[in-house]
Amino acid sequence: MRYAPRVSALLQRGQVLALVGPPARRRLPGVRAITQPNHPPRSRASALRRFLTGQAAGGAVLIAAALLALLLANSPLGPGYAALLHGDVGPLTLEAWINDALMAVFFLLVGLEIKRETLHGQLASWSRRLLPGIAAAGGMAAPALLYLAINRGGATQGWAIPAATDIAFALGVIALLGERVPASLRVFLAALAIIDDLGAVVIIALFYTGALALPYLVAAGAVLVVLTLLNRAGVTRLTPYLLLGVLLWWLVLRSGVHATLAGVMLAFTIPAQDGREGSPLCRLEHRLHAPVAFVILPLFALANAAVPVLGLPAGALAAPVTLGVAAGLLLGKVAGVFGFAALAVRLRWAELPAHAGWLQLLGVALLCGIGFTMSIFITLLAFAGAPLLQAEAKLGVLTGSLLSGAAGYLLLRVAARETDH
Template sequence: MMTSLPQQPEKHNFLPVEAIPGVLLMAAAASAMLIVNSPLADLYHAILETNITVGPTGGGIEMKLAYWIKNGLMAVFFLFVGLELKREILEGQLSNPAAAALPIMAAIGGMAVPAMIFLFFAKADGYGHGWAIPAATDIAFALGVLSLLGKRVPPALKAFLLAVAVVDDLGAIVIVAVFYTEHLISLHLMQAGVVMGFLLLINHFKVKSITAYILLGVVLWVFLHQSGVSGTLAGVLVGSCIPLHDAYGQSPLLRAEHSLRPWVLFGIMPLFAFAFAGVELSGLHAYFTHPITLGAGFGLMMGKPLGILATSLLAATLMKAKLPGSMFQLLGIACLAGIGFTMSLFIGALAFKDPSLATPTRLGVYAGSVISAFLGLFILAQALPAADKIMVTDEEDETAPFIKPEPDYEA
């Protein structure tokens, strides 16, 4: 119900809590940039290239530290994403098919148009394999930037961006599984299938022990990694099996999501950025017109808003649905969806194994994400009502979508 009094003035904290994950990502990326352009560069690369073996002697898995971060720790990130996806589908923004149709269509357009722009710039030069780099949205970063506008942002616009980003992540997961699997070993794939069967079985019986799912998830990761499929997909599969409610009415899913949130937002994502975001500035000018740089940059800062805006208008017209805000506001939100960063860097690392292509990939992702952030912030600052003009609703949730209060469950 709408009250008759204007909103009370906000307390102007130096930095909104919701923005901290995005700031940490930028700080980690900036630190990597400083180090790779300093006398510590050789030490930085030597540490990331260090071989680490996990498992029994003679039968363990040996990978460079950088690959453990990309394939191991990012599996935990994808577990967190899988939990968020399941929650949103079962009881969140995507649980109502009619309400979910608009952001789903918008997300599809927001993935397709950037991919086409990337191919326009890069396919002729043989770099078309990276077409999915600008297709994803970094949820934490995008919502962190949006939080800088405080309570000026209507809940409907915030929910729309969250839903689009969630569908984007789902699309990115499918893309990684289908298009970035180089070879398959059927025996290990069948072994992974057996483990997945056990996960589905304990899900059927609503087993509430998170440890049971994690242990099976580790085995699933090993078999998927050995089969040729990205082991990070094990995280999503485990997340999809953890029940929302167990036989006692508690929520293992919310418990797991709440426990993982600080580790993912404040640990794994900044660490990934630190390991994969460093760009050497010497000779950087030679990459400004590189096809990958142009494809990733323009795909994020132009393809995302064009795709989301066009398909949103089309879907709203066909379904006679109401848009979550004005055209100008929707454009600002669509620009923020062009902040690819973590997911774009991750897909870029999968798409191009050649170290010489890391610089144009990272430069394009940086440029596209930063410009998208500033464009979105500027447009929304002009399009949204001033803080003292906003009316407070009794039902409004003042908590940002990805900063959840501790769930109510028994220990």
């Protein structure tokens, strides 16, 4: 017992005792080996919880930035604000730096999340991918078809605008409900939104790429090969990847492919190392969450949600583009997500998320109609050089997203009340 005071003093100072095996007995021969409690490494579930929390907080900041942009655009400061965004800052305008450069960092984070979830997370097996994958497919197809039906013979190039889901906004709304929503539904929504983001990336690459400059495209391909070789060689320092990533972004910008896709390309070359917390992929993803959520996306909202509603023609709210986008988000999304998910469950291809009911699934499907970031981004590509169509599409995005978010929130509250009873 003569070592008890020493042990007690160490514990009071908050020091951890690792007294295991012969070395410990040699240091304190009168004290038996003390085994530290087995603290399991942070699970993937806890990593997902941290991810959801960050996205929810970012969603609140994004909402505030979008509202501020709307207020500025419809105030006496509107013309000066527009001039600021379109002013040159070096080789690009301020708006272009935000949309082409900063958003490449956002797409880098999206790519990292897609890679992590596909290799080691909620999308790591086909059984896990099935329900959110089927729901995401329906949630992209139905809004696009509804938009085309409303705009047949008109501005059909905007068909992909309502096909996207904004994960930050959607998770921000669901976070307001707290424990009223089962954790399985949060995971389902996150997985669906990640698959949806992947679909949006593919759509941008295939349908919204301009004339290609072959020399720059070949050079970008060569940089991508070098990045892949670094991965294969086991290089785990992030610096070489990020430096080559900047070069890749510049080459892709000059090639005619949208520059933001360089972020996704870079993400797929970052080593994942079996999903370990200390892997380069996890380290970079962790470092990017805060700047993306609290700086880049709010700046994107400030630059692109500034719709001068008061300056639009009287019939702008009833214009085919506005109606097509708003209806696609509010009606098409819920029909596609809920309809395809229900069909998969009825055919026994998949099961409902644990502890979730049909009404709750319908509420989550409504939240998928919040399409802010990706929808506005695709708007800029679909209607490049057409400011009126851009304004109408943005008005549709804002209207459809607001109605979808409000309806989803209210329905999930009602569903939670019914579950309690």
